[in-house]
Amino acid sequence: MIKLKGVVASGGIAIAKAFLLGKEELSIPKRKIFHEDVSREIYRLEEALIETRREISTLQKKISEDLGFDHAKIFEAHLLILEDRVLIEDIIQQIKNKKVNAEFAFSQSIKKYIDTLLKINDEYLRERVVDIEDVARRVMRKFLKQEEKKIQDLKEKVIIVAHDLSPSQTATLPKENILGFITDVGGRTSHTAIIARSLGIPAVVGLEIATQNIAPDDKLIIDGIEGTVIARPTDKVLRDYQRKSAKIAVIKEAIHIPKAKARTIDKREIVVSANIELPEELALAHEFGADGIGLYRTEYIFLGKKELPSEEEQYKAYLSVAKKIKPASVILRTIDIGGDKFLSQPQVPVEMSPFLGWRAIRFCLARPEVFKVQLRAILRASAEGNVKVMFPMISSVEELREAKKLIEECKRELKKEGLAFDEKISIGIMIEVPSAALTADVLAKESDFFSIGTNDLIQYSLAVDRANEKVAYLYDPAHPAVLRLIKSVIENAHKNNIWVGMCGEMAGEPLFALLLLGFGLDEFSMPPPFIPKIKELIRSVNFKDTQALALKAVDFSTSREVEKFLQEELRRFLKDDYERICMA
Ligand code: PEP
Ligand code: MG
Numbered sequence: 001m002i003k004l005k006g007v008v009a010s011g012g013i014a015i016a017k018a019f020l021l022g023k024e025e026l027s028i029p030k031r032k033i034f035h036e037d038v039s040r041e042i043y044r045l046e047e048a049l050i051e052t053r054r055e056i057s058t059l060q061k062k063i064s065e066d067l068g069f070d071h072a073k074i075f076e077a078h079l080l081i082l083e084d085r086v087l088i089e090d091i092i093q094q095i096k097n098k099k100v101n102a103e104f105a106f107s108q109s110i111k112k113y114i115d116t117l118l119k120i121n122d123e124y125l126r127e128r129v130v131d132i133e134d135v136a137r138r139v140m141r142k143f144l145k146q147e148e149k150k151i152q153d154l155k156e157k158v159i160i161v162a163h164d165l166s167p168s169q170t171a172t173l174p175k176e177n178i179l180g181f182i183t184d185v186g187g188r189t190s191h192t193a194i195i196a197r198s199l200g201i202p203a204v205v206g207l208e209i210a211t212q213n214i215a216p217d218d219k220l221i222i223d224g225i226e227g228t229v230i231a232r233p234t235d236k237v238l239r240d241y242q243r244k245s246a247k248i249a250v251i252k253e254a255i256h257i258p259k260a261k262a263r264t265i266d267k268r269e270i271v272v273s274a275n276i277e278l279p280e281e282l283a284l285a286h287e288f289g290a291d292g293i294g295l296y297r298t299e300y301i302f303l304g305k306k307e308l309p310s311e312e313e314q315y316k317a318y319l320s321v322a323k324k325i326k327p328a329s330v331i332l333r334t335i336d337i338g339g340d341k342f343l344s345q346p347q348v349p350v351e352m353s354p355f356l357g358w359r360a361i362r363f364c365l366a367r368p369e370v371f372k373v374q375l376r377a378i379l380r381a382s383a384e385g386n387v388k389v390m391f392p393m394i395s396s397v398e399e400l401r402e403a404k405k406l407i408e409e410c411k412r413e414l415k416k417e418g419l420a421f422d423e424k425i426s427i428g429i430m431i432e433v434p435s436a437a438l439t440a441d442v443l444a445k446e447s448d449f450f451s452i453g454t455n456d457l458i459q460y461s462l463a464v465d466r467a468n469e470k471v472a473y474l475y476d477p478a479h480p481a482v483l484r485l486i487k488s489v490i491e492n493a494h495k496n497n498i499w500v501g502m503c504g505e506m507a508g509e510p511l512f513a514l515l516l517l518g519f520g521l522d523e524f525s526m527p528p529p530f531i532p533k534i535k536e537l538i539r540s541v542n543f544k545d546t547q548a549l550a551l552k553a554v555d556f557s558t559s560r561e562v563e564k565f566l567q568e569e570l571r572r573f574l575k576d577d578y579e580r581i582c583m584a
Pocket of ligand 1: 452453454503
């Protein structure tokens with residue numbers, strides 16, 4: 001049994017077999033194996049070699065038929081390498097003696113083989129290196145295929161183990177068979193973590209060495225509460241976790257799912273909305289009683305596509321969400337490409353610091369021809385649904401003005417073309433860059449609403465990469481600097497008579513909900529599974545009391561003091577309901 005510690009990404013407990021998701025270009029993972037795994041690894045090696053032989057023979061036959069026998073002769077050499085007993089014996093010895101996984105042993109032996117040939121001063125032998133490399137690549141692909149097994153054909157429930165998962169990979173995985181995610185890299189608000197939370201799937205990220213220590217089909221336990229992963233658990237540990245998991249299921253069952261709006265005891269009404277990325281999350285938003293969609297991350301329509309989606313395609317996608325959520329509203333956030341979300345096209349080049357680079361509104365303003373297609377689609381959808389539009393990563397009022405100018409341009413075009421839209425569509429901005437937070441008074445005069453994006457606001461104000469596990473311990477929503485920024489944004493929005501919401505992950509954390517309520521936040525938007533408990537929490541308190549709590553919370557000098565205070569207050573407010581609301 002081994003236990004690994006990572007960063008909590010999505011709560012809950014998952015127990016299932018490991019499914020390793022590899023990437024061809026990744027370095028070959030070295031995994032320690034145990035004595036009892038040796039025969040399984042040798043079997044995997046033999047399987048990979050047999051499959052490669054079969055593949056080469058088929059290829060040889062085809063080339064021979066198409067181009068003639070002479071052209072197919074090259075494959076003879078390839079087949080001979082695969083049958084080289086000295087090489088195969090060396091790999092087996094490595095598996096047995098060094099206790100490493102088959103693909104790692106294979107790669108080491110091949111490397112030795114090639115190094116030896118290169119040292120011999122013989123042109124013919126040196127030329128053979130190319131053949132060996134070619135064969136080695138084929139075998140490695142077989143290993144990867146064994147592990148990837150065609151993920152789309154999964155017949156059983158698994159936990160995905162990966163070095164990293166891009167947002168587009170995560171978005172396209174067959175979620176019905178995935179009980180959890182674990183990755184070597186990533187932080188609490190990296191986009192894989194966000195999707196896992198939205199779907200209510202336990203996840204731990206930033207484990208650093210998970211892929212080196214977990215083998216395919218290993219039994220795994222994800223403890224999304226503690227942020228740990230246990231591989232090959234003992235029977236006792238497994239039983240303990242099965243009990244814990246059953247207890248959480250009972251607590252979850254007991255959570256009331258309210259359809260009505262959340263009101264504090266002293267009648268302050270709060271909007272509690274859902275964040276969505278993928279169409280399937282819309283059903284979850286309904287199921288968990290969302291008052292609307294507070295953040296639709298529209299960039300997910302663009303990810304993993306060869307071509308940019310057309311105006312019509314986007315219009316249909318936005319309209320479908322708007323119609324389904326009607327009469328409630330949907331806030332369509334314009335594309336936030338860059339950072340850790342990239343188009344498959346070479347539109348966004350690789351940058352040194354992508355989170356500080358050509359991201360979100362910066363990309364859109366530089367590419368008005370792409371941006372206007374989206375704005376037209378959003379405007380057209382606004383004719384039939386309750387649609388609001390929101391710009392991400394605004395850092396100055398000039399950017400806001402430029403984006404609004406493009407909306408005006410699109411409105412004029414649509415009018416000319418006789419296409420309908422909502423003339424008075426609400427235009428809001430995300431407050432997620434410190435410069436925007438500090439000039440909220442200026443921005444509020446030209447916006448219809450704000451939504452505070454704490455995922456980025458925290459990373460930018462504390463200078464902590466939100467997706468980097470090495471600095472995850474510094475990523476701190478309770479930092480006094482973050483609290484001051486949030487408080488002042490809300491005050492400035494209200495002074496200028498606009499409403500202010502929050503769509504960063506912080507809004508869904510019970511620990512901070514009372515504080516945000518006390519600051520005067522008007523709307524909380526979060527992954528759907530968090531809605532019931534935040535609504536319940538709002539219903540259990542007096543707004544006046546949370547205001548008093550908020551005044552005290554901003555007086556502390558350290559985040560540890562803030563957290564301790566909020567924890568105590570939360571227990572005091574919720575009493576016997578604490579565990580039910582906060583632990584599930
Ligand atoms: C945020 O930054 O808080 C936010 C909601 O946007 P995203 O997580 O998509 O960057
Ligand atoms: Mg953001």
